[in-house]
Amino acid sequence: MVIIERQIQMVRSGKWAELEELDKKFTAVESQLGFPAKRRCRSLVGGLTTDALIIERQWESFAVLEATYEKALTNPEHQALSEEAGLILGSQQIEFYVPLA
Numbered sequence: 753m754v755i756i757e758r759q760i761q762m763v764r765s766g767k768w769a770e771l772e773e774l775d776k777k778f779t780a781v782e783s784q785l786g787f788p789a790k791r792r793c794r795s796l797v798g799g800l801t802t803d804a805l806i807i808e809r810q811w812e813s814f815a816v817l818e819a820t821y822e823k824a825l826t827n828p829e830h831q832a833l834s835e836e837a838g839l840i841l842g843s844q845q846i847e848f849y850v851p852l853a
Contacts, residue, residue, distance in 0.1 A: 753850065754813070756809070757817065759847075760844070763842070765803065781829045791809075
């Protein structure tokens with residue numbers, strides 16, 4: 753069953769340029785770990801402020817998602833990048849969806 757992962761990240765004021773550089777590093781490491789491509793959007797109008805970054809990925813199954821994140825959690829490069837992200841992000845929320853026909 754296909755799973756959509758959606759991350760809602762609140763970027764600290766003045767940290768967007770740092771986030772963009774960090775995201776390039778994340779993309780390189782995550783592609784080696786088997787993460788699917790991601791789509792990134794910045795909130796413009798709606799329920800979130802303009803400091804909100806939305807990241808979405810489509811996974812072939814929840815089992816694949818779990819196995820990939822397990823690899824990431826034990827990967828030293830990914831761990832270091834996640835620590836850096838903690839200085840840039842004010843908060844993060846992760847949601848999972850099942851697409852409807």
